[in-house]
Amino acid sequence: LKSFREVLVSSEPDLQKMTGLSRPDVQELLHAAASACRTRQPITLQLQRGECRRLESGLRLGTGCPVLDQLLRGGLPAGGVTELAGASGAGKTQLGLQLCLSVQYPVEHGGLSAALYICTEDPFPIRRLQQLISEQPSLRSDVPPSLIGRLRFSDNIYLEHAADLQDSLQVCLSRRAALLLAQGRVRLVVVDSVAALFRSEFQPGDWLERNKQLLTVSSMVHHLSHEFTTPVLCINQVSPALGLAWANQVTVRLMLRRLQATVSRGDQSSALRRLEVVFAPHLAQSSRDVAVWREGLRGVLD
Ligand SMILES: Nc1ncnc2c1ncn2[C@@H]1O[C@H](COP(=O)(O)OP(=O)(O)OP(=O)(O)O)[C@@H](O)[C@H]1O
Secondary structure, three states, rough: OOOHHHOOOOHHHHHHHHHHOOOHHHHHHHHHHHHHHHOOOOOOOOOOOOHHHHHOOOOOOOOOHHHHHHHHHOEEEOOOEEEOOOOOOOOHHHHHHHHHHHHOOOOOHHOOOEEEEEOOOOOOHHHHHHHHOHHHHHHHHOOHHHHHHHHOOHHHHHEEEEOHHHHHHHHHHHHHHHHEEEEOOOOOEEEOOOOHHHHOOOHHHHHHHHHHHHHHHHHHHHHHHHHHEEEEEEEEEEOOOOOOHHHHHOEEEEEEEEEEEEEEOOEEEEEEEEEEEOOOOOOOEEEEEEEEEEOOOEEEEO
């Protein structure tokens, strides 16, 4: 062994064989060689689970429900892509609609501005949106009713229907969404759903082209979110159906599951759901039980 490099590129067992030294002595040799090569003192980083400074102080978009906001530490991060995954009927669209309303409140009530809602598969549920609007005073008892009365919710949701990937969704994201965000007219983008287009447009054999397109879409939403410090919510029916190319661009992944149990309240009943943080740099892996009521998605307290 003639150089530090030779020591450092050898494995512990090889060094033991070459030198006849004991394991602790070989470890000492490696430490000594590493210290001799180091020109600067090492910096110690303390990483704590659930702590991420970049998102720590950042702006959040509240959901309108204190239980969900507590789970999400204030709501959706303004600079990041959140994926909401779950089976059909789980209530993903309900949460997407609710966020389109909560974004319209003043910042002190957890809002930001207006919303852009991009539908790919199903038509936009306009009737349900109208019901959610009329039920806002019941959901948002924290906001003065006079303020709620002044908000013109349906005037501040831009709707787009993107029926295919390249001609519609990519054009919508790169042109219309970018323009609305640059003009400051919108501060939330919901895509409902990304997976639907990939499911319908690609056969299993087209994986290379599929991954290429996926990367294009995922980097587009990522770019929009960071460039304009805007929360982007991507609703997907199954996850992680889109694979690694997609997963790498998502900041937060949430999963909404419909459970067997039912909960009742007055004349209403709802299937119990569980909203779970699958991963997020600033959140612990945790969950809350929720129900879908006339006024929207709300945490169910024990
Ligand atoms: N007016 C309402 N009052 C109470 N609950 C409602 C109301 N409208 C819808 N829901 C609940 O929301 C469910 C549908 O949720 P949603 O459309 O968000 O599902 P999803 O997860 O988006 O499904 P998909 O992937 O098929 O679009 C219904 O099954 C019902 O339980």
